[in-house]
Amino acid sequence: MKFYSTRSREHQAASMEAVLKGIAPDGGLYTPLDFDSMQVDLGDLLGRNAVEISTLVIGKILDDFAPEEMRALIEAAYDGKFETEDLTPVEKVGDDFVLELFRGPTSAFKDVALSVLPRLIVASREKLGVSEEIAILTATSGDTGKAALEGFHDVAGTRIVVFYPDGGVSDVQKAQMVTQEGGNVRVCAVRGNFDDAQTGVKDIFADDGRSGWAAKSGARLSSANSINIGRLAPQVAYYFKAYCDLVLRGEITLGDEVNFVVPTGNFGDILAGEFARRMGLPVAKLVCASNANNVLTDFIRTGVYDRRREFYKTSSPSMDILVSSNLERYLFLASGGDFDLVAGLMDDLRSRGVYTAPESLMDIMREHFAAGCADDARALEAIGRVWREYEYLMDPHTAVGWAVMEDFKAREDNGCVNVVLSTASPYKFCRDVLSAISDEDPADGFDAMDRLHAATGVPVPERLARLRGLPVRFADCVEKDAMLEYVKDAVRRDA
Numbered sequence: 001m002k003f004y005s006t007r008s009r010e011h012q013a014a015s016m017e018a019v020l021k022g023i024a025p026d027g028g029l030y031t032p033l034d035f036d037s038m039q040v041d042l043g044d045l046l047g048r049n050a051v052e053i054s055t056l057v058i059g060k061i062l063d064d065f066a067p068e069e070m071r072a073l074i075e076a077a078y079d080g081k082f083e084t085e086d087l088t089p090v091e092k093v094g095d096d097f098v099l100e101l102f103r104g105p106t107s108a109f110k111d112v113a114l115s116v117l118p119r120l121i122v123a124s125r126e127k128l129g130v131s132e133e134i135a136i137l138t139a140t141s142g143d144t145g146k147a148a149l150e151g152f153h154d155v156a157g158t159r160i161v162v163f164y165p166d167g168g169v170s171d172v173q174k175a176q177m178v179t180q181e182g183g184n185v186r187v188c189a190v191r192g193n194f195d196d197a198q199t200g201v202k203d204i205f206a207d208d209g210r211s212g213w214a215a216k217s218g219a220r221l222s223s224a225n226s227i228n229i230g231r232l233a234p235q236v237a238y239y240f241k242a243y244c245d246l247v248l249r250g251e252i253t254l255g256d257e258v259n260f261v262v263p264t265g266n267f268g269d270i271l272a273g274e275f276a277r278r279m280g281l282p283v284a285k286l287v288c289a290s291n292a293n294n295v296l297t298d299f300i301r302t303g304v305y306d307r308r309r310e311f312y313k314t315s316s317p318s319m320d321i322l323v324s325s326n327l328e329r330y331l332f333l334a335s336g337g338d339f340d341l342v343a344g345l346m347d348d349l350r351s352r353g354v355y356t357a358p359e360s361l362m363d364i365m366r367e368h369f370a371a372g373c374a375d376d377a378r379a380l381e382a383i384g385r386v387w388r389e390y391e392y393l394m395d396p397h398t399a400v401g402w403a404v405m406e407d408f409k410a411r412e413d414n415g416c417v418n419v420v421l422s423t424a425s426p427y428k429f430c431r432d433v434l435s436a437i438s439d440e441d442p443a444d445g446f447d448a449m450d451r452l453h454a455a456t457g458v459p460v461p462e463r464l465a466r467l468r469g470l471p472v473r474f475a476d477c478v479e480k481d482a483m484l485e486y487v488k489d490a491v492r493r494d495a
């Protein structure tokens with residue numbers, strides 16, 4: 001499989017190289033164009049377990065790993081790490097379904113991919129005979145950081161630096177990151193929002209691309225953000241797995257189309273759904289759900305992507321994003337691989353903060369995508385109502401998806417089964433969840449955790465419960481202009 005940079009014909013890579021580089025030298029994102037060789041036989045998947053389905057689906061996308069090698073890698077990646085053998089169970093809630101992606105070690109859906117990515121990177125490094133250490137740079141809106149730290153800590157031949165927006169993550173998320181163990185990890189707050197942190201990381205890559213300072217320190221930069229194709233591939237698997245579960249339970253028959261409602265930030269999770277669709281999964285609509293930062297809702301409806309707007313801090317911080325990186329990959333796919341178009345649009349976004357996609361492209365997008373948004377009030381209302389009606393406890397990100405699903409059904413019910421992707425445990429955001437189901441006023445995130453458990457009886461994920469006793473290892477906080485120096489220092493000093 002050939003992966004193309006979305007921005008120019010010159011930069012192409014096979015999957016191992018794409019995984020190692022993370023981002024193409026021209027700033028584009030490695031993306032496949034030809035899905036013919038990636039078609040999945042659904043009948044063949046039925047009855048297989050989660051690890052087998054993942055092996056098969058990821059192997060179709062990253063096809064220069066040998067099948068046995070991929071199987072061993074996936075088995076080791078998930079072995080004993082998730083609360084359930086099933087990895088990503090589907091729950092029926094009322095007439096609809098919730099795909100629980102948060103049963104992994106850090107209680108967010110990013111564990112599904114970040115359990116696998118470090119192993120893909122290490123295997124690629126060995127196969128390609130790369131001697132430099134792989135330095136992973138990651139900007140996080142809260143969940144990626146911890147999931148990446150968990151995946152990479154003490155992995156030989158790698159080190160990892162995580163930047164998070166100061167004051168932009170929940171108490172529990174912050175505690176998860178600043179207590180991280182491991183000799184090859186660094187965690188640092190940035191004064192700014194997530195977009196500042198993400199732009200800062202992209203600029204560091206670009207700076208290294210120009211001057212090559214990392215290589216001089218014996219390192220090679222790579223990314224654990226969803227711009228890495230090795231992050232995207234494992235996420236495609238759970239769409240197939242969920243579909244098979246629905247068939248096996250008799251909720252649908254093989255071939256029926258399904259709607260997936262996806263709480264969206266960087267457009268990675270929902271893009272994995274588009275990959276699944278292009279690989280043969282019967283998908284009716286991918287419903288893009290946003291919070292008050294509804295730049296994607298506007299884009300899908302109008303074709304104008306305009307980031308020049310107020311940035312809201314919401315109770316679903318992992319979706320507080322105005323520049324959705326992976327949308328670039330979708331523009332590339334929907335335009336049939338039009339490098340110049342994508343490069344032009346990304347240039348407009350960078351220089352003017354806005355671009356307009358061609359109407360022909362938007363027509364293609366609207367065939368397969370719908371969009372909606374729900375603000376904090378609606379999301380919290382949904383948490384309370386769904387708890388009272390079904391005794392099902394959602395986190396605020398999942399609740400945005402739920403509310404958007406309700407609007408979608410009211411607006412254009414296409415008669416298909418609806419699956420809402422649930423992206424985090426309610427205990428990662430227990431303050432807001434508690435306030436949604438009661439009028440208690442907790443002292444902090446951990447007090448809220450206890451009270452939420454007392455009020456609902458829903459078990460607290462063990463590793464979240466243990467957090468409060470752990471020592472804080474990282475208190476660094478830098479201005480965004482100082483991120484480059486921070487990384488250079490980490491790479492040099494710890495090398």
Ligand SMILES: *Cc1c(COP(=O)(O)O)cnc(C)c1O
Nearest residue numbers: 143265266267268269318423424
């Ligand atoms: C990262 C994240 C999202 C958004 O996923 P994208 O792939 O960035 O669209 C949604 N919910 C939670 C809890 C997340 O951690």
